Amino acid sequence: MDRPGILAETALACGAAGVNILGMQVFAMGKRVTDVFVVSAPEGWTDLDIAHLFESAGGSQVSVTRVDQGATVDSATRYLQGVREVLEDGRDVADVLAELLETEPPDVADYAGHDVLELARRNGSALSISRAGPFTPVEKARAQAFLALTRGAIGTTARVTTLPSSQVPVVRQASLADVEAVVALHDRCSDKALFDRYQVPLQLPMTARMTRRLVAPDNGVALVVQQGDDVVGHGLLEELDGVWTFRLLIQDTHLGGNLETLLVRRAASHAKGDGADRLTLITAESNDKLLRAVGNAGFMARIERRDGSVHISVPLSSMPLGAVHTTG
Incomplete structure (x- = not known):
C-alpha cells in the first residue's frame, strides 16, 4: 500500500x-x-x-x-x-x-x-x-x-543433569545452561591455571556475560567436564580461516590426571569430524601438563613458541597411541 x-x-x-x-x-x-x-x-x-x-x-x-x-x-x-x-x-x-x-x-x-x-x-x-x-x-x-x-545460540537449554559425586568425570558439549557452572569453575581456579589458559593475568572476575561466548562460540564448539554437580574442566574449540585451535582450563584439584587427555581427544574428534586436518592447542610456556596430555592422547606434536605462549600442533590424519615427538 x-x-x-x-x-x-x-x-x-x-x-x-x-x-x-x-x-x-x-x-x-x-x-x-x-x-x-x-x-x-x-x-x-x-x-x-x-x-x-x-x-x-x-x-x-x-x-x-x-x-x-x-x-x-x-x-x-x-x-x-x-x-x-x-x-x-x-x-x-x-x-x-x-x-x-x-x-x-x-x-x-x-x-x-x-x-x-x-x-x-x-x-x-x-x-x-x-x-x-x-x-x-x-x-x-x-x-x-x-x-x-543472540549470536546464533544453538543447542538445548535444559538444565544439566547432575551426576553422583562417586561417578567418573564426563566430557560433553556445553550449552547456555552451563554459564553459571563455568563462571564458578573460573572462581575456583588459581591465578596460575587461569594464566595457562589465557596467557594474561585476569584482572577482573569472570562474569556471566563474558562466559556466554565460552559456552556458545560463534565458530566452533565448547566442551565441559562435569563431575557430580560441578564443572571441573572447560575447553574452547574454534575455527578461524581454516585454522582450528583449542584452549582448555582444568580446576587445580584435577590437574595432572586424565581430564586434559579426555578433553584433547574429544576436541580432536570434533575438529576432525568437521574436516580439520590439524589441531593447534594454545597455552602458556610453563604448562608442561598439557604437553604430557597430548602425548597421552596418542599424538605426535610440533611445538612452537610465540610471544610467551606455546602452540602445540597435532595432525589429525591418524591418532595412534604413543609418545609425543617434538620438533621446532
Missing part, C-alpha cells in the same frame, strides 16, 4: 465490516511499502475473509497470520524481550523466534502457500522456520537481526 489515501480507505473498509484495527506499523522497503495491521474480526471470520477484505481495500500480496494478545505489544519491545529470554533465561533461539513470528498453523486452508524462512548463523549453519502464510520482508529482516543479536 503506497498511494496517498489508501490507509484511510482501508480503515473505512474495516469499520464497515466490523473489523477493529488494534495496531499498525508502516515499513518502507525501497520503492514498496509494507503495512502490518493487528486486527480483531467478528466471530466466524476466517483468515481468508480477512485477506479478501484487505485486498478489496487496495492491498496487494496480503498474508494473514493468527496472533495472540502479545502482538499488541510494541514489536521492538517484544523482540528485545526475546533476546533477553535467550541470553539470560537460556531459551532456545528457534522456540523464541517461532513465538515472535507466530508460526502456529492456521485453522483454514492455506491460501498463500507454505513459506520457509532460512536464516544464517554466524558459524555458517542455518536455522529454518516455516509458516503457512508467507513471511514479509520486515519479518525476515527482524528475524535475521534477532539471530545476530
Whole structure:
C-alpha cells in the first residue's frame, strides 16, 4: 500500500465490516511499502475473509497470520524481550523466534502457500522456520537481526543433569545452561591455571556475560567436564580461516590426571569430524601438563613458541597411541 489515501480507505473498509484495527506499523522497503495491521474480526471470520477484505481495500500480496494478545505489544519491545529470554533465561533461539513470528498453523486452508524462512548463523549453519502464510520482508529482516543479536545460540537449554559425586568425570558439549557452572569453575581456579589458559593475568572476575561466548562460540564448539554437580574442566574449540585451535582450563584439584587427555581427544574428534586436518592447542610456556596430555592422547606434536605462549600442533590424519615427538 503506497498511494496517498489508501490507509484511510482501508480503515473505512474495516469499520464497515466490523473489523477493529488494534495496531499498525508502516515499513518502507525501497520503492514498496509494507503495512502490518493487528486486527480483531467478528466471530466466524476466517483468515481468508480477512485477506479478501484487505485486498478489496487496495492491498496487494496480503498474508494473514493468527496472533495472540502479545502482538499488541510494541514489536521492538517484544523482540528485545526475546533476546533477553535467550541470553539470560537460556531459551532456545528457534522456540523464541517461532513465538515472535507466530508460526502456529492456521485453522483454514492455506491460501498463500507454505513459506520457509532460512536464516544464517554466524558459524555458517542455518536455522529454518516455516509458516503457512508467507513471511514479509520486515519479518525476515527482524528475524535475521534477532539471530545476530543472540549470536546464533544453538543447542538445548535444559538444565544439566547432575551426576553422583562417586561417578567418573564426563566430557560433553556445553550449552547456555552451563554459564553459571563455568563462571564458578573460573572462581575456583588459581591465578596460575587461569594464566595457562589465557596467557594474561585476569584482572577482573569472570562474569556471566563474558562466559556466554565460552559456552556458545560463534565458530566452533565448547566442551565441559562435569563431575557430580560441578564443572571441573572447560575447553574452547574454534575455527578461524581454516585454522582450528583449542584452549582448555582444568580446576587445580584435577590437574595432572586424565581430564586434559579426555578433553584433547574429544576436541580432536570434533575438529576432525568437521574436516580439520590439524589441531593447534594454545597455552602458556610453563604448562608442561598439557604437553604430557597430548602425548597421552596418542599424538605426535610440533611445538612452537610465540610471544610467551606455546602452540602445540597435532595432525589429525591418524591418532595412534604413543609418545609425543617434538620438533621446532
